[in-house]
Amino acid sequence: MITVLLIEDDPMVQEINRQFVERVEGFKVIGCAANGKEGVELIKKEKPDLAFVDIYMPNQDGLTTIKQIRSEELGTDVIAVTAASDMETVRGVLQLGAVDYIMKPFKFDRIQQALTNYKTYHQSFLKRDSISQQELDGLLFHQGRQDKGELPKGLNALTLDKVIDFLKNQDEATSAEAVAEGIGIARVTARRYLEYLEQSGKVEIVIEYGGVGRPVNQYKLVRG
Known part of the structure; x- marks a missing residue:
């Protein structure tokens, strides 16, 4: 706390x-x-x-x-x-x-x-005794400084941060539905953010197959 x-x-x-x-x-x-x-x-x-x-x-x-x-x-x-x-x-x-x-x-x-x-x-x-330059840069430039104008229309930096934080806390790949429920947004909205993160190279898609053979996209944060 x-x-x-x-x-x-x-x-x-x-x-x-x-x-x-x-x-x-x-x-x-x-x-x-x-x-x-x-x-x-x-x-x-x-x-x-x-x-x-x-x-x-x-x-x-x-x-x-x-x-x-x-x-x-x-x-x-x-x-x-x-x-x-x-x-x-x-x-x-x-x-x-x-x-x-x-x-x-x-x-x-x-x-x-x-x-x-x-x-x-x-x-x-x-969590750590030392930090790399890359990790420090991520902290310094993540503190509310992301230019919202760079995001696609309809996306905002605050919700994007919530999606990223949710994914950070998942040990395994998770679905858009789970993300939506976890942060309280619509599933279609969650999918838009996840697709944006995948296109940005921050999320990878893991394809899983359901009981009837239909592929289901699962999303996992790329940890550098």
Whole structure:
């Protein structure tokens, strides 16, 4: 379970963030803070994996808070969730190593995308002592940076990531129907994503024959 701390001064936004985070499998909110100073103290006490940090807050703003998290080497990753859209703030937050930057107002899908990407990032670093350049490139450029314009019409990067994540967790080749049920989409939609991944060289087709001899396509992620 990935633990999350919310640092947000608006109680309504804080509650929305909590509900959104806990809708994503594998994440749990373990605390909330109304300002940066309180947030840093909670990080020291609870040691969460991840903190959602607002920028505009009383009693220590978000930028100062992230600087303190880094200067004290607290080890908690940060996602900025804020109304701040000026380039100076955005650049400052990213330079301090935030793993994502979400602008208010936002929808659940954006939070889900951020947490799905973070889970991949987090688990990859837990599982190994070293990493190859190819694997690192995959992590760095997978974090929500895929250009949706490169996908065929009707496909989107978030659902594509869900399909890939589902396939990663399968030991054997699986059907389009199983993928559809696993992530909650229509079978015809799942087949479109699987065909795209097969054409991209990321999925291989394993043909199996049913009881009446009809070939059935099964899909397996190509592991490089």
